[in-house]
Amino acid sequence: MTAEVEDIKLLKTIGLSEQKAKETLKNAQVTKQLKSAISEAVKYGEINAEIGTLLYHLASKVKAQVADKVPFVAKYIGEKKLDTVLRVDAALNYLLSNIKETVDAKAFEEACGVGIVITPEQIEEAVEKLILTHKEEILEKRYRYNAGPLMQEVRQFLKWADGKNIKNEVDIQLLDLLGPRTAADLAPVPKESKKKQKAPEKDAKKKSSVDAQKGEASNDKVEAETISELMKTKVHFHKPGENYKTEGYVLTPNTHKLLEEHLRITGGKVRTRFPPEPNGILHIGHAKAININFGYAAAYDGLCFLRYDDTNPEKEEEKFFVGIKDMVEWLGYRPYKITHSSDNFQQLYEWAVKLVEKGLAYVCHQTSEQMKGFNPPPSPWRERPIEESLDLFQDMKNGMLEEGEATLRMKVTLEEGKQDPVAYRIKYAPHHRTGDQWCIYPTYDFTHCLCDSIEHITHSLCTKEFQSRRSSYYWLCNALDIYCPVQWEYGRLNVSYTVVSKRKIAKLIDEGIVNDWDDPRLFTLTALRRRGFPSEAINNFCAQIGVTGAQAVVDPGALEAAVRDVLNLTAPRHMVVLDPVKITITNFPGDAPINIEVPDFPNEPEKKNHIITFREVVYIEASDFKEIDEKGFRRLTPNQSVGLKHAGVVITLQCIEKDATGKITNLIAKQEPVSDKNKPKAFIHWVSNPTLASVRLYERLFKHKNPEDMNEVPNGYLSDINPESKKEVVAYIDSSLEKQSKPLEKFQFERIGFFCADTDSKSGKVVFNRTVTLKEDAGKV
DSSP, X not given: OOHHHHHHHHHHTTTOOHHHHHHHHTOHHHHHHHHHHHHHHGGGSOOOHHHHHHHHHHHHHOOGGGGGGHHHHHHHHHTTXXXXXXXXXXXXXXXXXXXXXXXXXXXXXXXXXXXXOOOHHHHHHHHHHHHHHTHHHHHHHGGGSOOHHHHHHHHHHOTTOOHHHHHHHHHHHHHHHHOSOXXXXXXXXXXXXXXXXXXXXXXXXXXXXXXXXXXXXXXXXXXXXXXXHIIIIIOOOOOTTOGGGSTTOOOOTTHHHHHHHHHHHHTTOOEEEEOOOXXXXXXXXXXXXXXXXXXXXHHTTOEEEEEEOOOOTTTOOHHHHHHHHHHHHHTTOOOSEEEEGGGGHHHHHHXXXXXXXXXXXXXXXOOHHHHOSSSOOOOTTTTOOXXXXXXXXXXXXXXXXXXXXXXXXXXXXXXXXXXXXXXXXXXXXXXXXXXTSOSEEEOHHHHHHHHHHHTTOSEEEXXXXXXXXXXXXXXXXXXXXXXXXXEEEEOOXXXXXXXXXXXXXXXXXXXXXXXXXXXXXXXXXXXXXXXXXXXXXXXXXXXXXXXXXXXXXXXXXXXXXXXXXXXXXXXXXXXXXXXXXXXXXXXXXXXXXXEEEEESSTTOTTSOEEEEEEOSEEEEEGGGBOSSOOTXXXXXXXXXXXXXXXTTEEEEEEEEEEOTTSOEEEEEEEEEEOOSSSOOSOEEOOEESOEEEEEEEEOOSXXXXXXXXXXXXXXXXXXXXXXXXXXEEEEEEOHHHHHHOOTTOEEEETTTEEEEEOTTOBTTBEEEXXXXXXXXXXXXX
C-alpha cells in the first residue's frame, strides 16, 4: 500500500470524503499538522465526525509560530475539553499571545472556557430577554428582521454557548412570537429594498486590499476616492503590538517582552516611515509609497518618519535631500521627524560586531563579481574563526584594507535562495553628514530593519520586490534580540509611456532630450508639479489605484483624469487664443474700450471675478472660422453668425481681407446684441488688446507603451523618443491673466485645456505649460 493511500485512509477516519482527503494532501503543511493532531487525539478515544471537524479546523488554522503546540491542543480536543470551533480558536489565540516552551495549563483552560457548561435554560433565558428588547422592530419587520446581530448579543452574555444551539433557540422563539410565515413574508423583496441589499455585496467585492493572514497585499480590486478612505476602510494591517499575529512573523522567547517595551515607548500608536535613498528625484511610484506610509499613519492618528537611507556616500547629493523633503510636503504630509540612517552608524557597527561574536557574520574576501548570480560559489571564509573575523572587521573599520578587498557577510539565506548577503563594504568616500569618520558603510539588507527597530516602526511598508528580504529582516532583528517590526509588501506603481529609472532619466538629461529632472514630460514629482498636476489629484489617483499585491502599470490617461477632476473645480477660467485670426468690428460703439466682468468659475459666479477688455479688434481661434461652409460646423462662416462669449454680441462676417499669398489677414464683421430673435448656434472665446505669452504643448515623451522594453533596439529607449513631445507656440492672452500668472498657478483656458504658469515665467514674459487637455466637448468638431 502506497503512502498516499495510507494517508487517504487515515484522513477518512476523521470523517473526510475521499475527494476531500485527496485535496487536503495537496497542502503539505495542513497534512503534516493534521496527521500530528490525529495521532495525538486518537490516544484519548475514538475520533467521531465532530472531533474530526475540530482537528481539521486546528490543522488548517494554526500559524507557524505555534505549530509545535498542535499535539497539545489535539489532546484537549481528544479529551472533549475543546468541544467547539470557538474554543479551538480561543486556544490558538492564547498560544499565539503567550509564546512559551511550557504552556500554563490553568491559564490556557481559563482562556478557552474549558469546563464551562452553558445549559439550554441559560440560552433560552438570554434569547428571551433580547427578543423582548427588540420586540417592536421584530414585529414591524417580521421575518425580514436580521437575527444575526441578536445572536451575537447572546454571545456577549454567554461567551461559550454553542452557535447552533443559539440559532435553534432564536428560530423557536421567533416562530412563537410571529407565528408561521405568511404569503407577505414569502413575497419577493421590493426592488428598492433589493438595491439596499446589494450594497453590502458590492462592498464585499471591494474588501480589504491587504490580506492580513498572509502579511502581504492581495489582488482584490479596491476603489477609494481619498487616501483616508482607502486606509480606514480597505486596508487592514495588524494592530500595534500584535506583530506576532502576522503570518510568517518569527517569535522568540523574548518576543512578548520586547513588544511590551515597544508599546510602552510608542503609546500604542501606529508608526511608519518613508525611507528614500537620496540619490535622485522622487517619481510617481514614490507618490504611492508616500501616500501609503504617511496616509496609514494619519488615518490612525499615528506618526510617520521621513528617513533618508544615506548609506552610499558616492551617489548622494544635497539637492536630492532638499527635493525629497519638498515633494513630501507638497503632497500635503508633514514628517513627525526627519532622520537619517547615518544617525545610527555607531549603533549599527556595534550590532555588526555582536553578530560576528555570535558566529552569525564573517569577513569574506570574495569579489562582487564572484558573489553575483543566482547560485554563486559559497564563500571559502564562511567558517573562519570568530576572533579572526573580529580582527579583520576592525581592520576594515580602521582603513587598513583596500576597497573591494573584504566585506562583512551575514550567515542567512534569503527566500530567493541568495546566500549570505553583504552587511558592510569598504568605501573611501566622505559622507555628507559624518565626513571621513567612516570608511565602511552598511548595506540596505543590514541597515533597513535595524533602523526600523531603533525607531520602533510598527508597520514596515515596502514594495513587492523586497518580499525576498523579509526573512533576513526578521532573522537579523531576532539574531540581535531587539524589537522586530512587521514587514508588509504591496505592488509597485508604474506608468506607461515613460521611464522612472534614475540612471535612464540622467541619460535623457545628458543627451539633451529633456532639460532636467523637472522637465514637464517626465513623471518625476517635480516635473508633474511644474506641469501643473495638483498634489491632491496625485493623492486621489494613488487612492484609486489601491494597495494591492499586483504591480500596477497604469496608462497616463488615468492620472490625467484625476487631474481634470481636481482642476475642474479649482482652476479659474480665462480666454486665450493659441492660433489667432484678427476680426475688426465695423460698428463697434465708440472709441473707448468696454470692460467686462467675467466669473473665474462660470458655474459659481459668486466666486472671484476678473475684468477683460473688449475693443473693436478681437482675435479668435483659426479653427473657429471656415471660409467654406461645412455641415455640422457651428461657428463663424460667411453665411453663419457666431456669438462672442461674455460680450453679449453676435458677429456676422461682411468680408475677408487677404495678403498677396492668399493668407487671411483680417475678417471684417459687424455686431448685434444677443436676443431671442438673434441667438447664435454657438459662442466662441476671443481676446482683445492681447498680451503675448509663450505656451508649451506637451505630448507623451515616448512613442511606445513600454519604452523600457526597447533594449534590443540600437540606443534602446533613447530611440523611442516622440519628436512631437514638445511644441511651443505664441499665444494671445488678456492682461488680467498676465497679472494672475504667478509661477505654478493653474488655469483653464476656455475650450482648450488646463495650463500652469511655468517657473520660467518672468516680468513681461509669461510661459504656460499645458497640464492636460479638456475632455471631448460636444460643441467642438
